[in-house]
C-alpha cells in the first residue's frame with residue numbers, strides 16, 4: 091500500500107519561535123544559565139508548536155527535522171558523522187561538540203560560516219576529506235519523527251540531499267590538492283541508504299531530500315552523479331518514498347536527469363524558477379510521479395496572487411499523476427506571523443503574508459487545484475505608494491549623472507585638499523557597540539530614555555570615539571556609528587517607502603536574527619539621515635571624518651523588496667536618496683564619504699548567464715549614489731563577507747576612489763586579483779581579521795603591509811582592519827589600532 095504525498099505542504103518552517111525563544115534558550119545554555127535538559131525541553135516545545143500550527147491550518151503533508159539548534163547543514167554533517175577530528179579530539183559530549191563546531195572554542199576555530207545560496211541565511215561549511223568516515227547517525231530525524239508521532243502526526247523528515255551536502259562542503263585541511271568533497275558521493279550515498287533504511291524501519295513513509303545546489307550551474311558530470319545517486323537510492327528495497335526538493339531557481343538539465351530516476355516526487359520552485367514549468371511542459375507527461383509545485387514564495391513577504399498561482403498549478407495537473415502545492419523554498423527565510431505586527435499600515439498589511447499566512451495560502455491553493463479554482467480571492471489591487479517626483483527625477487537622469495571625472499584628476503584634487511601621509515590609516519566605520527550603548531537603545535525603545543537624552547548619550551559616544559582616534563593617531567576618522575542599530579535598518583527607518591516591523595525576525599545564522607525592513611513603495615528621503623552625526627564628529631577634529639552610508643545594493647539585499655517592478659528600478663530609487671545624502675554631507679563640509687557595499691556579491695544570480703545584467707545595474711546604482719560630488723570629495727567603498735571572484739571587474743567599475751576590502755584571511759591574494767581585473771585606484775586591504783578576539787601585534791601588521799606593498803604602489807595603499815569594529819570590545823580595539831598605526835609608521839619610514 092502506498093501513502094499519497096498529500097495535497098499541500100511547506101518545505102520548512104521558521105524554527106526560532108514566535109518570540110525568538112530558541113535564541114534565548116541557546117544563548118542561556120551557552121552562558122551556563124540553563125542546562126542541556128532545559129534547552130532540549132524548549133526545543134521540543136518549539137517543534138510541537140510548529141507541528142500543531144501546521145496541523146491546525148490543515149496542511150496535509152507536515153515536515154519534520156526542519157528544526158535545528160543552530161543550523162541544518164551542521165545537523166546534516168552530524169547525521170552522516172562528518173565531525174572533523176579536531177572537534178572530536180576536544181572530548182566533549184554530543185551537544186557541546188555540536189556547539190563547538192558552530193562557534194569554535196578557545197583552541198579550535200569554528201567551521202566556516204557562509205551564505206546559503208542567495209539568501210541572508212548562513213550555514214556552517216562541512217569539512218570533508220578523503221578519510222572522513224561517513225556513518226549513519228539518524229538519531230535526530232528519528233527522534234523528531236517519534237516526537238511528532240506522539241502528537242498523532244506522521245511527518246516527512248527533511249534531510250539535506252547527499253549531492254548538495256558535498257557540493258556545499260569544503261575540502262578538509264589535510265586533503266590533498268585537487269581533492270573535491272564531491273568525489274566522495276558514492277561513499278555518502280551508501281550512508282544515505284542506511285539512513286533511509288532506519289527511517290523506513292521507524293515507519294516513515296516519505297522523506298524529503300533537498301538538492302538546491304542543482305539550481306546553480308552544474309557540470310554534466312555533476313548532473314550525471316545526481317542521476318546515479320538517486321537511481322541507487324531509488325533502487326533500495328527498504329526505504330521511504332523519496333521527495334527530492336529543489337529551490338531558489340530553475341533546475342535546467344538536472345530536471346530530466348532526476349526524472350530519469352525512480353524518485354517518487356520532485357519539488358520545483360515556480361516563483362524564482364518559473365522556467366521549470368516550461369521545461370516540464372516541453373518534456374511531456376510524467377506518469378507515476380508527484381510534482382510538488384512551489385507556488386508560494388518562501389523567500390519574500392508578499393501575499394501570493396492565488397489565481398495566477400492556481401493557473402500555473404493547473405498546467406502541471408495535465409502533466410503529472412499528482413500535483414501537490416508547496417512553498418517555493420523553506421519558510422525559514424520569512425518572519426513567523428503577521429499577527430505580531432498589529433501596527434503596520436493596514437493598506438500594506440493586507441498585502442503581506444509571513445510564514446503562518448503562507449501556510450494558509452498553500453492550503454487554499456492545494457484545495458483549489460483539487461476542486462477547481464472558482465473560490466480563490468482576487469489579487470490585491472494596484473497600490474498608491476507612487477512618488478512622481480522621484481520617478482520624474484530618475485527619468486530625467488543623463489548618463490553623465492553617473493560618471494565622475496577621470497581618477498587622476500580626482501586623486502590630485504583630493505590629495506591637495508586632504509594632505510594625507512602615504513599609507514593613510516583609517517577604520518571601516520563602527521566602533522564597539524558596548525553594552526551601555528545597547529542599553530541606551532533599549533531604554534529609548536521602552537520610553538525610559540527621552541529621544542533628546544538618547545541623542546546626547548550618542549553624541550558623547552561620538553566625542554569619545556573621535557578623541558580615541560586622535561589619541562591613537564589615525565589619519566581619517568569615523569564617528570563610530572553608535573546611533574545605528576544595524577547598517578540597513580537605520581536607513582530603512584529614515585527612508586520613505588520603507589516599513590519596519592516590530593517582530594519580523596528572520597534567522598541569519600545560529601542564534602542571530604535580523605529584522606529586514608520592507609521596501610513597499612517608491613523610495614524618498616524626507617530629511618537628511620546622517621548629516622548631523624557626521625558634522626558633529628567633524629566639528630570635534632581637524633582631521634577628516636568619513637561620512638558613512640550603506641549602498642543601494644546592500645540595502646536591497648538585506649530588505650524584503652517589492653516585486654512589482656524590476657530590482658534595478660528600486661535600486662535606483664534608493665541610490666537617488668543616497669545621492670541626495672552624499673550631496674548634503676559634502677555641503678556640510680564632509681570631505682570623505684564611504685558607501686558600504688558588503689552585499690555586492692550576495693545578490694549575484696546563481697547562474698552565470700544572469701550575472702552580467704545584475705552587475706551592470708548594481709554598479710550603475712552605486713555610481714548614481716556617488717557621482718554627484720566634486721572631484722575633491724573622496725568616495726570610499728567597503729566590501730567584505732565573501733569571495734569576490736565573480737565580481738572583481740564590477741569592483742573596478744564602481745569607480746570609488748578608495749576600496750577597503752576584507753583580505754587578511756586570504757593573505758592579500760585579493761590584491762593581485764583586483765589588479766588583474768584592472769583596478770588601479772586607492773585600496774585598503776584589511777590587515778587583520780576583526781571577527782576574532784585576537785589582538786594582532788605590530789610585526790604581524792607590518793608583514794601584512796609589506797605583503798600588500800608587493801602588489802600595490804604605496805601612493806594607493808591604505809591601512810585599515812578587515813571590517814567594522816562593532817562586535818569587538820575596546821580592550822581589543824585599542825591595542826589592535828595602536829599596533830596598526832605603529833605598523834603603518836614603521837613601513838612609511840622604509841618607503
Ligand code: GLN
Pocket residue numbers: 518519520571577638686688728729730813814815816
Ligand atoms: N561601516 C560598517 C561598519 O563598520 C560596515 C559594516 C559591514 O561591512 N558589514 O560597521
Ligand code: ZN
Pocket residue numbers: 518688728729730731812813814
Ligand atoms: Zn565589512
